[in-house]
Amino acid sequence: MVLPENSKKSTMKEVAKCARVSISTVSHVINKTRHVDKETHDRVLEAIEKLNYAPNIFARGLRGKKIRVIGVIISDIRESFFAEVVKAIELTAHSEGYSVILCDSEDDPLKEQLHINTLIQNGVEGLIFAPVNNSTRVYDSIIPHKINAIQIDRKVYGLSVDFVGINNMEITKKAMNHLFNHGFMNVGFVSYQTNVYTMEQRLLGYKMAAQLHNSSKKINVKFIQYSGSDNKEIIKSWLYQNKEIDSILCGNDNICHQVLRAIRELQYEIPKDMGVLSFDDSKWFKLVTPSITAIRQPTNQIGKLATELLIAEIQNKIKNYSQKENHILSAELIIRKSCRESSE
Amino acid sequence: MVLPENSKKSTMKEVAKCARVSISTVSHVINKTRHVDKETHDRVLEAIEKLNYAPNIFARGLRGKKIRVIGVIISDIRESFFAEVVKAIELTAHSEGYSVILCDSEDDPLKEQLHINTLIQNGVEGLIFAPVNNSTRVYDSIIPHKINAIQIDRKVYGLSVDFVGINNMEITKKAMNHLFNHGFMNVGFVSYQTNVYTMEQRLLGYKMAAQLHNSSKKINVKFIQYSGSDNKEIIKSWLYQNKEIDSILCGNDNICHQVLRAIRELQYEIPKDMGVLSFDDSKWFKLVTPSITAIRQPTNQIGKLATELLIAEIQNKIKNYSQKENHILSAELIIRKSCRESSE
DNA sequence: CTATAAAATTATTGCGCAAACGTTTTTATC
DNA sequence: GATAAAAACGTTTGCGCAATAATTTTATAG
Numbered sequence: 001m002v003l004p005e006n007s008k009k010s011t012m013k014e015v016a017k018c019a020r021v022s023i024s025t026v027s028h029v030i031n032k033t034r035h036v037d038k039e040t041h042d043r044v045l046e047a048i049e050k051l052n053y054a055p056n057i058f059a060r061g062l063r064g065k066k067i068r069v070i071g072v073i074i075s076d077i078r079e080s081f082f083a084e085v086v087k088a089i090e091l092t093a094h095s096e097g098y099s100v101i102l103c104d105s106e107d108d109p110l111k112e113q114l115h116i117n118t119l120i121q122n123g124v125e126g127l128i129f130a131p132v133n134n135s136t137r138v139y140d141s142i143i144p145h146k147i148n149a150i151q152i153d154r155k156v157y158g159l160s161v162d163f164v165g166i167n168n169m170e171i172t173k174k175a176m177n178h179l180f181n182h183g184f185m186n187v188g189f190v191s192y193q194t195n196v197y198t199m200e201q202r203l204l205g206y207k208m209a210a211q212l213h214n215s216s217k218k219i220n221v222k223f224i225q226y227s228g229s230d231n232k233e234i235i236k237s238w239l240y241q242n243k244e245i246d247s248i249l250c251g252n253d254n255i256c257h258q259v260l261r262a263i264r265e266l267q268y269e270i271p272k273d274m275g276v277l278s279f280d281d282s283k284w285f286k287l288v289t290p291s292i293t294a295i296r297q298p299t300n301q302i303g304k305l306a307t308e309l310l311i312a313e314i315q316n317k318i319k320n321y322s323q324k325e326n327h328i329l330s331a332e333l334i335i336r337k338s339c340r341e342s343s344e
Numbered sequence: 345m346v347l348p349e350n351s352k353k354s355t356m357k358e359v360a361k362c363a364r365v366s367i368s369t370v371s372h373v374i375n376k377t378r379h380v381d382k383e384t385h386d387r388v389l390e391a392i393e394k395l396n397y398a399p400n401i402f403a404r405g406l407r408g409k410k411i412r413v414i415g416v417i418i419s420d421i422r423e424s425f426f427a428e429v430v431k432a433i434e435l436t437a438h439s440e441g442y443s444v445i446l447c448d449s450e451d452d453p454l455k456e457q458l459h460i461n462t463l464i465q466n467g468v469e470g471l472i473f474a475p476v477n478n479s480t481r482v483y484d485s486i487i488p489h490k491i492n493a494i495q496i497d498r499k500v501y502g503l504s505v506d507f508v509g510i511n512n513m514e515i516t517k518k519a520m521n522h523l524f525n526h527g528f529m530n531v532g533f534v535s536y537q538t539n540v541y542t543m544e545q546r547l548l549g550y551k552m553a554a555q556l557h558n559s560s561k562k563i564n565v566k567f568i569q570y571s572g573s574d575n576k577e578i579i580k581s582w583l584y585q586n587k588e589i590d591s592i593l594c595g596n597d598n599i600c601h602q603v604l605r606a607i608r609e610l611q612y613e614i615p616k617d618m619g620v621l622s623f624d625d626s627k628w629f630k631l632v633t634p635s636i637t638a639i640r641q642p643t644n645q646i647g648k649l650a651t652e653l654l655i656a657e658i659q660n661k662i663k664n665y666s667q668k669e670n671h672i673l674s675a676e677l678i679i680r681k682s683c684r685e686s687s688e
Numbered sequence: 689c690t691a692t693a694a695a696a697t698t699a700t701t702g703c704g705c706a707a708a709c710g711t712t713t714t715t716a717t718c
Numbered sequence: 719g720a721t722a723a724a725a726a727c728g729t730t731t732g733c734g735c736a737a738t739a740a741t742t743t744t745a746t747a748g
Contacts (some may be wrong), residue, residue, distance in 0.1 A: 009489065011734060022698045028737055034737095037696065052488075057467050058405030059734035062703050069445075069466065079433050083422045090421070090448055094459075099466055101413075102446040106435055116436075122413065122443055123401050144396075145353060260631055284628035287604055355704060366728045371706055378707095381726060403704035515735050 010051040019047035030055065041107060061123055068098045070310060072118035073114030073129040074153075075107050077224070080253055081280045082130070085152065088303025096175060096311050098125075105132050107194055108227045112140050120145050126310040131156045133195040139277045141172055148313040150306045155197035155326075162313075164306040164327045168198050169330040172205030174276050175249060178293070178333060180213045182340045184247035187222065190235060190259055193223035201281075206249065220245055224255065232253075235262040239274075245277030247339070253282035267313060276338040291336035298329045305329070350511040354395040363391035374399065381616060405467055415463035417447045417456060417473040418497075420569070424597055425624045425643060426474070429496065432647025433472060440655050442469075452571045457482050464489050465635055475500045477539040484637030492657040494650045499541035499670075506657075508650040508671045512542050513641055515675040519593060519621050522637070522677060524557045526684045528591035532562065534579060535595030536568035536605055546623075550593065559567050559587045564589055567601065575599075579606040581616075591619030591683070596628035600636060620682040635680035642673045649673070 012030075018021040021040060022102070024041065028034040029044040031336050052071055061067050072089055074082040082210060093100050103115035103122060112132045119127060120141065127142060127149040136159050142149055151163045172267055179187050191199065199323070222238045223233040248263075250256035257276035260270075268274040272289055278285070281296035305327055356374075360367040365384060372378040373388040380388070391397070405411050416433055418426040430446065437444050445468060447459035456476045463471060464485070471486060480503050486493055499507045523531050533550050535543065551563055567584045568575040579602055581657040583589060590608075594600035595688040600622035604614075614634055622629070625640035649671055 002469075010682055013734080017659065024698060024737080025696090026702090028697095031736075035696080035725080036610070040697080053466055054461075056406070056734050057465055058402045059703090060736080061402030062400070062406055062705090062734080063508050063736050064703070065465070065736070076431070077421065077434070078424070080422070083427050086446075087422050087448065090446065094447070099445050099447075100464055101443050102430075102434065104431065117398075118443055120603050121401055176472045202417070214610045264631075282628070283601055284626070287601065287608075288628065312578065340610075357704080367705080368707080368729075375706075379726080384727080402706050403733090404706080406735090407706050408733070409706070417736060429710080516736090 004050040006332055009056075010053045011055070012054070014045045015044065015051055015053050018051060019043045019155055027203075031109045042245075066125055066314070067123055068099050069103045069122070070128065070307075070314075071102060071103065071122070071124040071126050072127040073103045073105050073112060073115050073119075073127070074103050075130060075132075076157055079280075080282055081153075081297060084299035085303040085306075088300045089307045090303075091223065092304045092307035093311070095306075098307075098311065104131075107132050107192070109133055109135070109138060113141070117143055120147060126150075126314050128152055128155050128306050128310055131159075131196055134197065148310055149189075150310045150313075151289070152302055152306050153198060154194070156195060162309055162325050162326050162327065164302050164309065165198065165329070166331040167238075167328050168201035169205035169208075171333070172202045172249070173209045175295055176206060176213070177337070179247050179249070179275055179277060179339060180209070182271075182275065184339070185213070185243050186218075187247045187249055188239075188245040189223065189244065189249045189251075190222045190224060190238075190255050191225055218242075218244070224258075227311065228256065232258050232261050232265070235259055235268060236319045237270075239263070246273075247271075247277070250278035252280040253285070253294075254341060256280075256282070256285075256294075260288065260292075270338050271340040277341060283332055285334075286336065290338050292338045293336045296334050298331065301329050314318030353400075353451065356397070359391045359395055359397050362395055363387045363499045395418050395548060397501070405584055410469055410658070411467055412442045413468050414442050414470040414651075415445045415447065415466070415468040417449050417459050417463075417471070417562070419451050419474060419476075420448050421446065423624075424626055425497075425641060428643035429650075431649040432644045433651045435604075435653070436475075436648045436651035440651075442651075442655065445481045449474075451476050451536070452586075453477055453479070453482060457485070460485055464491060470494075470658050472496055472650050472654055474498050475503075475540060478541065490522075492654055494654045494657075496650050497542060498538070501541060503666070503677065504668050506653055506669050508646050508653065509542065509673070510641055510646075510670045512545035513549035513552075515545045515677070516593070517553045518555030518677055519530070519639055520550060520557070522679070523591050523593070523621060523683060524553070525617055527618065528683070529557070530562075530588050531591045531593055531619075531683060532564040532566065532586065532589040533565045533593045533595075534569055534581075534582075536599070537688065546595075562588070568602075574602065576602050576609070578611060579603055583610060583612075585606075593620070594620065594622035596624040597622055597638075600624075600626070600629075600638075604632065604636075608653075611648040613681050615684040619684060625678055629678075632682065634682050636682045637680045638678045640676045641676050642675065645673050 012023045012026050016026045025036060026044055029036050029041055057067055070093060077083055090100050105112040109132050127147055130153040131151055136158055137158055139159055149161045151161050153165050155163045186333035210219055220242055224234060248259055250259050263274050270276055277293045279295045281294040285294050356367045356370045360370045369380060370388055371387055373380050382393055414437055423428055433445050449456040453476050471491055474497040475495055476558050477501055480500055483503055493505045495505050495507045497509050554563055564586055568578060592603050594603050607618050614620055621637045623639045625638040629636035
């Protein structure tokens with residue numbers, strides 16, 4: 001294999017020597033921090049090219065220069081919602097010259113804390129995270145390091161950090177209305193148990209809708225364990241024990257997958273015996289039979305906006321940091337065939 | 345919000361002062377590079393605790409210390425295969441104290457090169473990547489920086505870098521045999537066009553099997569564009585123009601999704617009119633009707649092994665670097681209902 | 689041809705740390 | 719009690735760079 005002319009990494013000093021200038025001139029050429037005579041300037045660039053020079057990131061970091069790395073903490077990259085959001089974050093970040101360190105919290109507060117610490121130690125300039133729970137304690141460690149942050153998907157009360165996500169209560173009510181309008185009078189709700197604003201809002205939306213449309217009915221909520229384990233059997237016995245449930249609202253596409261398998265094994269027919277509506281639109285929803293009505297979140301927008309906001313904050317382009325902003329994007333109800341024909 | 349006692353980041357110097365020792369003692373306590381008297385040792389730890397001290401990664405990096413970050417370059421994090429592999433990489437890396445910087449190449453050689461450069465500049469100690477194509481040129485830039493690397497999924501000829509993946513030719517032949525044994529005599533192959541060993545091996549397996557079982561039949565291969573675009577219409581017209589095709593081998597689950605939609609719109613019935621078998625087992629394959637027979641790759645193993653090998657190399661625990669090793673794991677054929685009952 | 693401002697470049701410092709090297713203190717030996 | 723050996727710690731340097739302060743060179747005016 002043929003190696004480039006100069007195979008070991010060179011330093012500014014070597015570049016300076018090669019261009020017959022001082023290292024400070026080299027620095028100013030690289031950083032455009034001062035005018036340098038065209039001739040000298042070109043000589044420096046030539047030397048940089050010739051020696052295959054690239055700045056040492058550690059020396060830069062040590063001098064307090066920005067290193068353009070952001071950290072992202074989400075629950076699980078295998079969940080399509082997060083995969084899509086992370087994809088958008090990556091694209092946006094790279095287009096602005098930032099790299100992305102990815103961490104899965106697996107909805108474990110300890111892992112979350114660990115990752116926050118590691119990321120900060122690794123010198124990230126900013127953080128995008130989907131909080132595991134409602135405790136602000138974990139995030140206290142961010143503040144002293146004056147690292148900018150953005151919360152996505154989930155929101156923590158009283159945390160002075162911008163939020164990007166959807167209006168969960170509103171869209172939940174809309175989904176519930178859709179179910180009620182199609183003759184389902186007893187909707188059950190299956191979701192991961194996470195003690196965050198997002199989940200509370202969904203629950204609130206669920207309860208309000210349930211009470212409005214059918215005040216005599218029970219609230220039927222099943223909280224299941226996070227991704228790792230298979231909850232099919234748990235869902236089956238829940239359905240078995242709550243025979244009045246005629247339809248299910250699923251917390252995300254992964255939960256929906258488990259719900260569908262449970263329903264199938266119980267030999268219920270969708271939508272005749274059981275309606276299904278799911279958060280997070282999977283591309284497979286239109287291919288299963290019947291196709292699944294879903295709440296589509298604007299994953300690209302969420303990732304893009306969160307990243308843009310973060311980078312803007314990092315670059316101090318904006319605003320009064322004492323007050324956080326909520327950026328509420330709109331989710332969309334994709335109507336398919338898992339909820340019967342309309343009774344209207 | 346209550347801040348921790350000491351909110352600004354402290355230095356070794358401050359810790360030294362607080363513990364009434366020299367900074368070298370602090371350094372040695374932190375790095376365990378020299379014996380320190382128990383009493384002194386404890387005093388230092390206390391000071392570290394009290395001042396909430398954490399080493400500055402840039403200073404360490406500048407001194408040539410390892411910073412425990414690896415880079416990962418894959419095609420697209422939204423593909424389930426890569427999401428699962430990355431998940432395993434992350435878990436393994438974190439458990440060894442490494443962080444992971446994630447990059448999507450989108451199978452674009454320019455992006456790949458860019459990411460490699462950025463990662464190296466960011467001081468990663470190692471690289472795990474799924475090469476975009478067969479050119480070694482891109483990877484030449486890795487060598488001079490003496491950064492360890494592992495290839496996953498795809499393999500580049502003549503690149504002196506370990507490989508972790510499956511035996512594509514073998515499993516393709518096995519899948520083809522399965523199709524032939526179930527009465528499909530003219531298998532078409534739909535895949536992304538990427539000029540890599542993996543793809544060549546699959547093609548080779550496909551061709552060998554086709555010739556063996558049915559020498560009079562054409563080779564029917566359709567290469568489609570990468571993820572971004574929807575190829576449903578292209579697949580439809582390909583099927584329309586090649587009516588002899590009675591079954592399709594799909595390059596991955598995403599391609600299978602597009603194939604299934606094409607088949608549905610052509611109103612072919614699976615498996616009666618058209619057999620389907622796909623690389624990469626999606627959890628949705630068992631929920632669509634009929635369920636899809638698939639080649640399941642050991643994604644966890646791939647990610648885990650690649651990471652372990654990389655970290656072992658980084659830590660110089662092993663081996664003669666002049667010769668690369670291939671780590672071939674075995675894929676599994678998951679038989680479902682998209683290929684008729686056996687004719688045997 | 690000075691005097692002086694302006695432009696162009698250089699010398700230098702210090703970021704925080706690891707480790708080579710140096711010093712002091714303690715313990716062991718005869 | 720003198721000397722050696724070992725243990726315990728301290729002093730210092732330099733990693734590569736950015737940016738400040740200092741210096742040299744060039745341009746302009748009188």
